[in-house]
Amino acid sequence: MADPSTTSPLTRASVQVAHDLIRSHIHKTPVLTNKTLTQLASTPRTAADLEKEGSNPEWKGRTPARPVLRLWFKCENLQRIGAFKARGAFHAIERLKQEPGWAESGGREKGVITHSSGNHAQALALAARTNSIPAYIIMPTISAPPKIAATRDTYGATVVFSGSTSVEREAATARGTMGLELQDQVLEQSSSSSSAGLDAIITPCGGGGMLSGVALSCEGTGIRVFGAEPSFEGADDAKRGYYAGERVEAVSTLTIADGLRTPVGKIPWSIIYERRLVAGMYSVTEDEIKAALRLVYERMKLVVEPSAVVGLAVALFNEDFRAMVEREAGEKGWDLGIVFSGGNVSLDALGKLFA
Amino acid sequence: MADPSTTSPLTRASVQVAHDLIRSHIHKTPVLTNKTLTQLASTPRTAADLEKEGSNPEWKGRTPARPVLRLWFKCENLQRIGAFKARGAFHAIERLKQEPGWAESGGREKGVITHSSGNHAQALALAARTNSIPAYIIMPTISAPPKIAATRDTYGATVVFSGSTSVEREAATARGTMGLELQDQVLEQSSSSSSAGLDAIITPCGGGGMLSGVALSCEGTGIRVFGAEPSFEGADDAKRGYYAGERVEAVSTLTIADGLRTPVGKIPWSIIYERRLVAGMYSVTEDEIKAALRLVYERMKLVVEPSAVVGLAVALFNEDFRAMVEREAGEKGWDLGIVFSGGNVSLDALGKLFA
Numbered sequence: 219m220a221d222p223s224t225t226s227p228l229t230r231a232s233v234q235v236a237h238d239l240i241r242s243h244i245h246k247t248p249v250l251t252n253k254t255l256t257q258l259a260s261t262p263r264t265a266a267d268l269e270k271e272g273s274n275p276e277w278k279g280r281t282p283a284r285p286v287l288r289l290w291f292k293c294e295n296l297q298r299i300g301a302f303k304a305r306g307a308f309h310a311i312e313r314l315k316q317e318p319g320w321a322e323s324g325g326r327e328k329g330v331i332t333h334s335s336g337n338h339a340q341a342l343a344l345a346a347r348t349n350s351i352p353a354y355i356i357m358p359t360i361s362a363p364p365k366i367a368a369t370r371d372t373y374g375a376t377v378v379f380s381g382s383t384s385v386e387r388e389a390a391t392a393r394g395t396m397g398l399e400l401q402d403q404v405l406e407q408s409s410s411s412s413s414a415g416l417d418a419i420i421t422p423c424g425g426g427g428m429l430s431g432v433a434l435s436c437e438g439t440g441i442r443v444f445g446a447e448p449s450f451e452g453a454d455d456a457k458r459g460y461y462a463g464e465r466v467e468a469v470s471t472l473t474i475a476d477g478l479r480t481p482v483g484k485i486p487w488s489i490i491y492e493r494r495l496v497a498g499m500y501s502v503t504e505d506e507i508k509a510a511l512r513l514v515y516e517r518m519k520l521v522v523e524p525s526a527v528v529g530l531a532v533a534l535f536n537e538d539f540r541a542m543v544e545r546e547a548g549e550k551g552w553d554l555g556i557v558f559s560g561g562n563v564s565l566d567a568l569g570k571l572f573a
Numbered sequence: 574m575a576d577p578s579t580t581s582p583l584t585r586a587s588v589q590v591a592h593d594l595i596r597s598h599i600h601k602t603p604v605l606t607n608k609t610l611t612q613l614a615s616t617p618r619t620a621a622d623l624e625k626e627g628s629n630p631e632w633k634g635r636t637p638a639r640p641v642l643r644l645w646f647k648c649e650n651l652q653r654i655g656a657f658k659a660r661g662a663f664h665a666i667e668r669l670k671q672e673p674g675w676a677e678s679g680g681r682e683k684g685v686i687t688h689s690s691g692n693h694a695q696a697l698a699l700a701a702r703t704n705s706i707p708a709y710i711i712m713p714t715i716s717a718p719p720k721i722a723a724t725r726d727t728y729g730a731t732v733v734f735s736g737s738t739s740v741e742r743e744a745a746t747a748r749g750t751m752g753l754e755l756q757d758q759v760l761e762q763s764s765s766s767s768s769a770g771l772d773a774i775i776t777p778c779g780g781g782g783m784l785s786g787v788a789l790s791c792e793g794t795g796i797r798v799f800g801a802e803p804s805f806e807g808a809d810d811a812k813r814g815y816y817a818g819e820r821v822e823a824v825s826t827l828t829i830a831d832g833l834r835t836p837v838g839k840i841p842w843s844i845i846y847e848r849r850l851v852a853g854m855y856s857v858t859e860d861e862i863k864a865a866l867r868l869v870y871e872r873m874k875l876v877v878e879p880s881a882v883v884g885l886a887v888a889l890f891n892e893d894f895r896a897m898v899e900r901e902a903g904e905k906g907w908d909l910g911i912v913f914s915g916g917n918v919s920l921d922a923l924g925k926l927f928a
Contacts, residue, residue: 248603250651254727295874296605372609512920519650519916521874561874565867569924 228489230437233394236309240395243308243348245298247396249403249555250291254517259287259533260551268537272505274449276537283540286551287533290407290416292400295522295561299340299373302396302428302559307341309392311349326351333357336477337562343373352376390486394431400555401441408553417547418442419555420529423456423499424478426486428559433495442497444539445490446529448473449501456482457499460491474504474571477525477560500539502531508571510534514558523563524571529556583844585792588749591664595750598663598703600653602751604758604910605646609872614642614888615906623892627860629804631892638895641906642888645762645771647755650877650916654695654728657751657783657914662696664747666704681706688712691832692917698728707731745841749786755910756796763908772902773797774910775884778811778854779833781841783914788850797852799894800845801884803828804856811837812854815846829859829926832880832915855894857886863926865889869913878918879926884911 262284268277294302311330314320329352332342339355346353353375357366369375397419405415419436423429423445433443447454451471459466459482469481482490490496502510507524510531514522532539533554543552617639623632649657666685669675684707687697694710701708708730712721724730752774760770774791778784778800788798802809806826814821814837824836837845845851857865862879865886869877887894888909898907 248605250603253653298608300872300874515876515920517655519655519876521870521876565870565923565927568920569927572920572924 228390228434228485230394230434230439232391233398233431233435236391237395237398239312240305240308240392243298243312243345244304244395245296246399246403247293247296249400249407250293250518250520251289251407252291252518255513255530255534256287256289258513259289259554260285263535263537272503273535274503274506274537280537283537283544285540285543286547286549287543288551288553289530289533290400290404290553290555291518291530292396292403292555292557293520294396295520295526295558297560299337299344300560300562301337301341301523302393302557303337303341304344305395306392306427307338307345308348310342311345311351315349329353331356337560339369339375340373340562343369343375347374390427390431390434390489392431393428394433394435396428396557397432397435400432400557401435401439404553404555415553416441416555417552418444418497419557420444420446420500420532421557422475422478422525422528422559423447423482423490424525425480426456426482426490428557429456429496430486430489432557433489437495443495444529444532445496445499446532447499447501448475448478448504448507448528450474450504453478454499454501456487456490457501459487460496460499463491465491473507473524475507475523475525475528477523478528498539498542500532500536502528502536506531506535512572520558521561521563522558523560526558526560530558583745583789583840585749585789585794587746588753588786588790591746592750592753594667595660595663595747598653598667598700599659599750600651601754601758602648602651604755604762605648605873605875606644606762607646607873610868610885610889611642611644613868614644614909615640618890618892627858628890629858629861629892635892638892638899640895640898641902641904642898643906643908644885644888645755645759645908645910646873646885647751647758647910647912648875649751650875650881650913652915654692654699655915655917656692656696656878657748657912658692658696659699660750661747661782662693662700663703665697666700666706670704684708686711692915694724694730695728695917698724698730702729745782745786745789745844747786748783749788749790751783751912752787752790755787755912756790756794759908759910770908771796771910772907773799773852774912775799775801775855775887776912777830777833777880777883777914778802778837778845779880780835781811781837781845783912784811784851785841785844787912788844792850798850799884799887800851800854801887802854802856803830803833803859803862803883805829805859808833809854809856811842811845812856814842815851815854818846820846828862828879830862830878830880830883832878833883853894853897855887855891857883857891861886861890867927875913876916876918877913878915881913881915885913 262282298304331354333356343353355375421429429445450473453471453473455466455469465487510527617637653659686709688711698708710730784800805828808826808828810821810824820842865882
């Protein structure tokens with residue numbers, strides 16, 4: 219049982235090593251800007267906005283915050299298999315190939331196995347196929363038929379149960395590679411403008427692998443990292459744990475951000491909370507997620523899944539976050555990196571969401 | 574009445590001049606690749622595919638072509654106002670500002686006027702606002718309410734009728750600037766692969782401004798340029814004219830590719846046909862456009878309008894085009910640039926399309 223999440227050190231340098239290992243297998247996804255959304259984020263909301271149905275009731279009666287934000291979008295929805303999880307899957311396979319004795323003991327023939335109902339299944343199936351290694355995926359019977367079909371048909375994985383090497387949830391280091399790219403890309407792209415790189419990054423938080431990985435990638439750089447969650451039915455477990463000082467271990471929620479329904483894991487928690495590498499956690503309502511989703515479709519022309527826009531929803535609609543930016547960044551404002559984590563949503567599901 | 578389309582010379586060099594003029598106002602939109610779509614384009618279709626309902630009946634019984642294609646997508650759906658027409662609008666205003674006597678005779682105060690029901694209206698409104706010049710747009714009363722709202726509310730234009738400088742359809746040179754970028758970007762991005770730049774480019778053809786502009790941008794480079802149209806209700810006017818040797822001047826069609834319902838214009842025609850700068854015209858059915866649209870949403874995670882994917886539909890489904898590529902390019906294949914012209918479609922319209 220190889221478990222890279224426990225065998226590699228969790229530092230910024232190890233994120234760089236992971237990046238070198240997977241770079242040739244993944245896309246360097248584009249970093250986009252958008253004038254309309256940057257302007258919207260830097261415009262105070264109206265008192266009426268803060269009171270409207272679907273908004274967080276806490277905002278009612280507050281003076282709207284006046285943050286200055288310049289937004290940079292890291293488009294992992296354009297990553298292979300449509301999500302950042304391609305990074306971890308290729309990393310897991312490359313690490314296995316490096317493991318002494320794995321190939322010699324028939325590891326290539328036995329193949330790899332994991333359990334996942336979503337993007338991770340497709341990602342591992344692709345990474346295994348690229349290396350001509352069989353992949354076995356344990357999927358819950360309630361998995362969405364298109365995700366089962368893509369895993370089996372498009373990426374050639376099998377749905378069986380034993381004998382193979384377990385490839386558990388990939389290391390935070392692999393997911394943090396996207397944070398490294400984002401930092402570099404903003405520096406390259408902002409050379410002609412007044413900004414000198416990012417001040418902060420906000421990412422969605424489900425199991426916490428991506429958030430903690432991005433936090434590692436920013437260690438020692440001065441860039442602040444924030445996490446974003448849905449508030450629906452207690453999906454904001456990491457936020458509640460973060461402010462209570464204790465990890466919430468179980469969650470049961472049907473938020474539309476279906477990639478963020480899981481509680482934060484133990485190793486990510488150690489990075490997010492115990493090592494204090496995440497500077498704050500914020501949550502948003504279902505209506506705020508939908509509003510952000512619509513803006514990304516109509517204004518940015520990108521297909522993203524609901525989970526992907528939770529960070530943008532915080533930047534646009536969470537008055538606690540916005541007031542903090544106003545206070546910390548002042549008139550100069552912040553360059554804020556926003557991670558769009560994935561784009562795996564069916565056209566039928568989208569139609570229902572906006573019907 | 575300034576009409577830049579007649580006053581600037583129509584050569585590759587004039588496209589470069591236009592590019593310098595507008596570069597700071599527009600996005601250099603990304604060029605993306607996609608392994609799934611490249612693989613699909615390079616896989617022969619099955620006999621059953623060629624016979625299925627919604628396919629062109631001409632393909633029935635043919636031996637499926639075996640082209641080798643590597644696809645490069647120029648994403649003008651990510652351009653400002655969501656379409657390539659931003660290029661022409663900024664060009665028109667910059668040319669006006671250069672015109673002797675325009676400012677002195679009160680041109681800035683009188684403003685600019687045009688007629689358009691769609692992307693051009695929004696583009697001119699934005700370009701005018703950026704220059705603090707009033708814009709007046711004549712829109713048909715049947716225009717889609719969201720397009721009227723965006724033109725008026727988001728970009729601050731007025732819907733009035735007289736006294737101002739007419740800014741007619743922008744020059745092909747301005748639209749060809751996108752072809753220049755595409756050529757350069759593919760060279761930059763393919764430095765690590767085996768390709769040495771593009772062999773061909775295919776773009777949608779409505780009024781023909783973009784197709785003829787891209788053709789100008791390829792003049793003397795050896796890159797072949799092709800046009801793509803819907804076949805529904807005679808929307809393939811440029812194709813019919815091209816092979817009959819005479820421009821078709823009127824068309825009445827309700828193809829879902831609503832940006833391509835107009836007949837090809839006189840000046841574009843002179844570039845496309847009379848100067849032989851376009852190497853061929855191809856058309857696709859409504860079902861083929863929808864299939865391409867679904868692939869772009871689900872596989873590329875991009876929001877595009879139906880008109881934008883007509884070139885991709887040709888590459889994937891038009892057996893005449895595919896057989897020509899097989900014949901001309903052989904086993905080595907072609908690097909084919911595909912232009913996604915715009916992404917202005919409402920979520921409601923999309924829902925209906927795929928319901």
